[in-house]
Amino acid sequence: MDTPNIQTRRLILRPLALSDAPAIQRHFNNWNIIQNLPFVVPWPYPDDGAEPFIRQQLEKIAAGEEIYQWVLALKSGDGEAIGNIRFTPKPDQPTGNRGFWLAEPYWNKGLMTEAIAAVNDFAFRTLGVESFYVSNAVSNVASRRVKQKTGAEFVGYIELPHHNGQTKSERWRVTRESWLGRSSNSFRR
């Protein structure tokens, strides 16, 4: 299935496209974002880092890999990409089934929580996924909060080196049963 367009209260999630390269290059090339990510992301970020990344993702998708790749845009904005979510629901992959980042000026307004709730609905209601695993560095308070607010259950620690030197990571499981069975707003605090 292709990555669908999804609308939330404040956001449009639309499939990643080559035309998003300038906005991603501008917003993602930021130590405050990349320090929280594993070494698979290069730092210093190359001047032309976004375009080859997008090309590679689109090639993998065209080759049949099950990768859902969205950019986030504000409904109230000009349509520019201000963030990215990657979702790869592979049951045999114990971590890294989802990745996300948001441009720094938009942090702490609940936007990623809103987007991830919609992606959970897509995963569990549309795709019928049973469960998947996600992770974050133990130092990444914001990413942990997004997980806590969107139904993830803490399952333990793994070793995964991040740019900021943090190697201890939290591992979480998100299940269909838990997400669909939640009462309204039960994961918000």
Ligand SMILES: CC(C)(COP(=O)(O)OP(=O)(O)OC[C@H]1O[C@@H](n2cnc3c(N)ncnc32)[C@H](O)[C@@H]1OP(=O)(O)O)[C@@H](O)C(=O)NCCC(=O)NCCS
């Ligand atoms: C992680 C990230 C996407 C969160 O996006 P966001 O839209 O700001 O997230 P939300 O606003 O939905 O939720 C953030 C929560 O973290 C909390 N938070 C953020 N920094 C915090 C801090 N230093 N101490 C305590 N809480 C903090 C916010 O208060 C909020 O929780 P609340 O709703 O209970 O108040 C964004 O911070 C980001 O892009 N970080 C860099 C990249 C990254 O870490 N990606 C994830 C890798 S696993």
